[in-house]
Amino acid sequence: MTQKIALVTGSHKGLGYAIARKLAQQEEIQVIVTSRKEQDGLAAQQRLAAEGIQTDYHPLDVTNAESVQQLIAWVQQTYGRVDILVNNAGVNPTMQPEEASLLTVQLETMLATLETNVLAVVRITQAVLPLMQAQNYGRIVNVSTEMASLTTINNDYYPLAPSYRLSKIGLNGFTVLLAKELQGTNILVNAYSPGWMKTDMGGSEAPFTAAEGAETAVYLATLPDHGAQGKFFAEMRKFGGAIALAW
Ligand SMILES: NC(=O)c1ccc[n+]([C@@H]2O[C@H](COP(=O)([O-])OP(=O)(O)OC[C@H]3O[C@@H](n4cnc5c(N)ncnc54)[C@H](OP(=O)(O)O)[C@@H]3O)[C@@H](O)[C@H]2O)c1
Numbered sequence: 113m114t115q116k117i118a119l120v121t122g123s124h125k126g127l128g129y130a131i132a133r134k135l136a137q138q139e140e141i142q143v144i145v146t147s148r149k150e151q152d153g154l155a156a157q158q159r160l161a162a163e164g165i166q167t168d169y170h171p172l173d174v175t176n177a178e179s180v181q182q183l184i185a186w187v188q189q190t191y192g193r194v195d196i197l198v199n200n201a202g203v204n205p206t207m208q209p210e211e212a213s214l215l216t217v218q219l220e221t222m223l224a225t226l227e228t229n230v231l232a233v234v235r236i237t238q239a240v241l242p243l244m245q246a247q248n249y250g251r252i253v254n255v256s257t258e259m260a261s262l263t264t265i266n267n268d269y270y271p272l273a274p275s276y277r278l279s280k281i282g283l284n285g286f287t288v289l290l291a292k293e294l295q296g297t298n299i300l301v302n303a304y305s306p307g308w309m310k311t312d313m314g315g316s317e318a319p320f321t322a323a324e325g326a327e328t329a330v331y332l333a334t335l336p337d338h339g340a341q342g343k344f345f346a347e348m349r350k351f352g353g354a355i356a357l358a359w
Contacts, residue, residue, distance in 0.1 A: 113257070115142040116331065117191045119183075121236065122201030123147065123175050124156035126311035127255065127341070130322035131198055131329045132156075136165045141196070144187065146172035148179075170204035173216045174201045188215050196333045198253045198284075199233045206273040214274050222275040229279035234286060248325050250299035253332045256280045256344065258305040259288045263358035283359055284344060291342025294337050304328045304345035305357060324349050 122131040124147035136143040145160070145167045147153030166327045170186055173179040187194055203225055210216040212231035233254060244250030259270045287303040294301060306325030308318040328348045332340070344357045 116195035117141075117187065117193050118143045118196035118198065118238065119146065119187070119194055119236075120144070120198040121146055121172060121202055123198075124149075124152040126313060127306055127322045127325050127329075129156055129202060130196070130326035131333075132167065132255075133163075133165060133335060134274060134323070134326050134330045135149060135196070135198075136160060141334075142191070143167045145169045146183065148173040154217070154304065156283055163351050174236055175227055177235060178253040180236050180239050186241065190293060194240050195247075195249055196251045196253075197237065197240050197244075198255070198329055198333060200253075200255045200329070201232070202255065202279075202313075203228045204273075204276045206271055206276050206340050209271055209302040211271070211275060213272060215301050217274045222278065225275040225279045229276075230282035230286060232273055233283060237286075237290065243296070243301045248298045250301075251333050251335055252290070252299070252301040253329050254281050254283050254301070255329065256287075256303040256305055258282050258307075258346065259358060260305075260342070261357055261359060263328045273290065287344070288342050288359070294341070297308060298337055300332075302335075302343050302345060304332060305347060307347040307350060320347075320349075 118135050120255045121126050122128040123145045132143050132145050135141050145153050145157050150171050153169050160167050160209050170182045170183050196317040210218050257280050290301045307320050309320045310318045311322050318352050338346050346355045346357050
């Protein structure tokens with residue numbers, strides 16, 4: 113059996129770690145843990161190994177073109193394929209007071225947020241897609257948030273958070289455009305909202321664990337052929353199944 117090769121960005125902690133852990137528990141998937149600091153990723157790999165979960169590791173800073181190139185060259189040489197890409201790495205400056213209003217938001221902060229949450233996703237997807245196209249198989253999962261739903265933005269209870277919201281709205285737009293370009297292929301791209309989770313980003317008050325938030329990512333990363341394409345999913349656990357959110 114040929115194992116599927118899964119890349120999870122930002123997977124040494126938080127949601128990315130939980131997604132890597134769940135995917136790596138499936139025998140047919142070889143997960144590559146990635147992190148920008150090598151010691152973080154190697155420590156994560158060791159924590160998984162202590163549980164009997166085998167993974168591989170490679171450094172990755174998603175905002176650095178050279179780092180992305182090095183990862184892809186290594187994965188191509190080592191495995192010759194990428195089957196699953198989970199775009200999880202993200203930043204969220206919402207706790208900064210300037211993020212409470214569009215009148216005070218700092219454009220430098222917005223640019224840095226867009227760079228990690230949108231442009232870096234475009235960059236790594238561009239690098240991975242040729243490998244997926246070569247085998248006409250791929251599952252791309254973009255980690256978004258329900259805060260980016262334009263349909264519910266007027267009624268939700270979240271902070272204004274312009275940098276974060278605009279970045280994830282951009283990520284959602286990228287998901288739809290990519291799905292349009294991939295129509296008719298067996299490369300499926302979808303976005304999902306993991307819910308509010310106890311991570312460094314979500315804080316300790318959050319109601320859900322990263323492991324719970326990872327469930328939908330695993331579902332989307334292992335979609336069968338002819339599965340969902342270009343959709344925005346809610347965290348399945350909340351609804352007991354795969355539910356599409358309004359964009
Ligand atoms: N927590 C929530 O409640 C929540 C809700 C909805 C959506 N999300 C989304 O879920 C994803 C994961 O968030 P989380 O809660 O797990 O946050 P987290 O604990 O802060 O983890 C963020 C991850 O992204 C990585 N990262 C940031 N910039 C990077 C870069 N340039 N290159 C490589 N990795 C980078 C971080 O690595 P470093 O340690 O090196 O910074 C870390 O591994 C994000 O996309 C976030 O927007 C979270």
